[in-house]
Amino acid sequence: MTNSVELGExxxxxxLMLASGTWGxxxxxxxxxxxxxGALVTxxxxxxxxxxxxxxxxxxxxxxxxxxxxxxxxxxxxxxxxILPRLLALGPPVIVNIFGESEDDFFRLAEGLAETGIAGLExxxxxxxxxxxxxxxxxxxxxxxxxxxGLTSVWERFFSVKLSPVGPVEEVALAxxxxxxxxxxxxxxxxxxxxxxxxxTPRLHLGGLSGPAIKPLTLRLVYELSRKxxxxxxxxxxxxxxxxxxxxxxxxxxxxxxxxxILIDPEAPRNILSELDVALKxx
Amino acid sequence: MIGARVVSQREVSPGYFLLKLxxxxxxxxxxxxxxxxxxAWEGRDPLLPRPFSIHEVKDSHLxxxxxxxxxxTKLLSKIHRGETVWLSGPFGRPFPLPEEGSVWLVAGxxxxxxxxFYAGVLRTHNIPFRFFYGARSKGDLLRLKxxxxxxxxxxxxxxxxxGYQGFVTDLIKVQLEQEDRPKxxxxxxxxxxxSAVGQIGEAxxxxxxxxxxxxxxxxxxxxxxxxVQRRRGGYLRVCLEGPAVDSREVALDKLS
Ligand SMILES: Cc1cc2nc3c(=O)[nH]c(=O)nc-3n(C[C@H](O)[C@H](O)[C@H](O)COP(=O)(O)OP(=O)(O)OC[C@H]3O[C@@H](n4cnc5c(N)ncnc54)[C@H](O)[C@@H]3O)c2cc1C
Ligand SMILES: Cc1cc2nc3c(=O)[nH]c(=O)nc-3n(C[C@H](O)[C@H](O)[C@H](O)COP(=O)(O)O)c2cc1C
Ligand code: FES
Numbered sequence: 001m002t003n004s005v006e007l008g009e010x011x012x013x014x015x016l017m018l019a020s021g022t023w024g025x026x027x028x029x030x031x032x033x034x035x036x037x038g039a040l041v042t043x044x045x046x047x048x049x050x051x052x053x054x055x056x057x058x059x060x061x062x063x064x065x066x067x068x069x070x071x072x073x074x075x076x077x078x079x080x081x082x083i084l085p086r087l088l089a090l091g092p093p094v095i096v097n098i099f100g101e102s103e104d105d106f107f108r109l110a111e112g113l114a115e116t117g118i119a120g121l122e123x124x125x126x127x128x129x130x131x132x133x134x135x136x137x138x139x140x141x142x143x144x145x146x147x148x149x150g151l152t153s154v155w156e157r158f159f160s161v162k163l164s165p166v167g168p169v170e171e172v173a174l175a176x177x178x179x180x181x182x183x184x185x186x187x188x189x190x191x192x193x194x195x196x197x198x199x200x201t202p203r204l205h206l207g208g209l210s211g212p213a214i215k216p217l218t219l220r221l222v223y224e225l226s227r228k229x230x231x232x233x234x235x236x237x238x239x240x241x242x243x244x245x246x247x248x249x250x251x252x253x254x255x256x257x258x259x260x261x262i263l264i265d266p267e268a269p270r271n272i273l274s275e276l277d278v279a280l281k282x283x
Numbered sequence: 284m285i286g287a288r289v290v291s292q293r294e295v296s297p298g299y300f301l302l303k304l305x306x307x308x309x310x311x312x313x314x315x316x317x318x319x320x321x322x323a324w325e326g327r328d329p330l331l332p333r334p335f336s337i338h339e340v341k342d343s344h345l346x347x348x349x350x351x352x353x354x355x356t357k358l359l360s361k362i363h364r365g366e367t368v369w370l371s372g373p374f375g376r377p378f379p380l381p382e383e384g385s386v387w388l389v390a391g392x393x394x395x396x397x398x399x400f401y402a403g404v405l406r407t408h409n410i411p412f413r414f415f416y417g418a419r420s421k422g423d424l425l426r427l428k429x430x431x432x433x434x435x436x437x438x439x440x441x442x443x444x445x446g447y448q449g450f451v452t453d454l455i456k457v458q459l460e461q462e463d464r465p466k467x468x469x470x471x472x473x474x475x476x477x478s479a480v481g482q483i484g485e486a487x488x489x490x491x492x493x494x495x496x497x498x499x500x501x502x503x504x505x506x507x508x509x510x511v512q513r514r515r516g517g518y519l520r521v522c523l524e525g526p527a528v529d530s531r532e533v534a535l536d537k538l539s
Contacts, residue, residue, distance in 0.1 A: 021506070022506060024504050024507075027504065028503045029505070051517050051518065052507060052510070054512065054518075054537075055509075055511060055518075057509075058499075058500055058506070058508040058509070059498070060331055060498075062330075064330060067506070069508065072507050211330055212330070262501070263501040263506050264330065264331060265371070266501075266503070266505075
């Protein structure tokens with residue numbers, strides 16, 4: 001296939017990645033779907049297991065999905081021993097999405113993952129930094145610089161910093177690049193909420209909006225950032241079709257992720273890839 | 284997702300619809316208690332397919348019995364025979380089949396939907412069962428004639444317009460004192476009813492399975508969105524560990 005892409009030292013068979021948190025750990029998906037993609041980005045991983053948020057965890061809005069899963073995950077030990085070997089056997093490069101409450105959490109995760117055969121890390125900075133009074137890493141460009149610089153001394157291979165689409169995004173992107181990030185994932189979900197009008201109270205308070213509703217917003221962000229940074233940008237936001245992916249690729253993204261679309265139809269990544277093949281041949 | 288032809292659709296009672304689809308792959312795999320996801324509209328609004336229990340299966344056909352609630356079910360209710368909807372599944376764990384002894388099926392409202400299929404399968408396995416069905420009023424009882432032909436049925440209506448007057452959970456309490464107790468109960472209906480049936484089952488030492496509902500996105504364990512609280516802590520995914528789960532697994536007071 002001629003579709004392969006290079007993100008610095010990381011070579012992908014094609015530009016489509018499965019986005020973090022939207023394909024479980026692949027347990028229930030047909031192998032042909034998992035092995036056809038360019039890379040597998042895992043559900044956010046923390047050092048310790050997390051049980052996640054109480055229900056309700058999902059709400060629907062016009063053309064969008066609001067989720068408040070609360071980063072439920074089995075923690076580092078279980079992931080490394082019981083889940084990762086199976087993921088690595090699937091074929092595509094595995095990128096592990098990590099998050100923590102402090103810089104140190106990230107460093108320890110990176111160290112723990114160093115000898116496991118994964119292709120890279122994706123660093124989720126949309127989580128709160130407990131030492132900074134709970135303000136998200138993504139709100140603090142200097143904090144991001146320190147975090148990324150620190151990471152480069154324990155992790156020498158590919159890693160992408162996954163930006164939040166809100167906050168001082170451009171400063172954060174530049175700080176991450178300067179500190180040594182190899183790529184940027186643009187972007188996570190948009191902070192959002194929904195209301196239960198029958199009770200007059202929030203249904204989901206600390207939610208994140210994904211899906212087609214956010215595509216024009218993230219598209220704009222990718223376009224702007226691609227003019228500011230030199231490292232590759234991986235687009236993530238509302239990609240449902242090959243057309244959506246091409247829009248992102250044409251405004252500066254080098255690769256892209258499919259998230260919410262998988263929840264609607266797990267065949268979506270394969271459909272997007274085959275449509276993309278046709279479209280790229282036509283050009 | 285596969286395209287499934289609509290063989291027929293009719294309003295069986297005001298606001299309640301019976302949809303017959305031609306979907307051989309899914310019909311052949313389906314077991315009672317499982318569900319499918321349906322998209323019956325073009326475009327991305329609503330964004331998510333809607334989950335529905337498999338109401339009945341015969342040969343290459345399957346039926347859905349549903350209530351019109353919001354936009355998704357409204358759009359679904361406007362589909363005509365000959366048109367195509369998008370279907371995926373079957374998802375979820377099937378209802379259990381006891382090795383010996385009888386099962387009581389306890390339904391509330393449109394929660395009766397999965398029990399038609401289940402009753403048919405229980406019958407072919409020669410597993411004795413009794414059917415308890417509660418609704419607000421006589422007019423809210425769905426497909427009653429057909430139900431009566433499936434087996435022993437007891438009705439409860441809150442207004443007393445048919446059968447026992449009161450909740451279906453009160454009716455089963457009365458019956459548990461009067462009859463041979465079942466080996467197992469399976470319940471489907473609103474959360475308050477499920478939690479009451481769970482408590483009754485536990486009080487009488489009868490294994491009880493509750494078919495839960497939760498807002499779902501993927502329906503297949505990918506998003507962790509459809510959870511309910513586990514009694515011993517943590518969460519279980521309704522789409523994967525359920526929809527029907529042993530009541531002792533669930534924090535009954537947290538069902539809502
Ligand atoms: C496993 C399962 C089996 C079901 N089986 C049946 C059935 O046999 N017959 C039947 O009438 N209904 C069934 N339901 C409920 C049915 O899915 C909802 O009524 C339907 O999704 C409502 O969609 P709407 O767009 O019309 O309403 P909306 O306006 O979207 O919502 C109306 C209500 O439905 C709930 N709802 C909306 N979307 C979903 C979703 N994606 N998942 C779960 N709940 C949702 C909302 O929380 C709200 O309470 C089942 C639900 C589940 C989870
Ligand atoms: C249910 C759900 C869970 C998610 N979990 C994570 C996560 O654990 N870590 C993360 O960085 N992003 C997470 N995301 C964000 C997605 O990876 C993706 O960036 C975002 O949804 C935008 O893309 P989309 O519109 O294609 O879904 C999650 C999204 C959804 C819908
Ligand atoms: S609906 Fe996604 S995990 Fe159950």
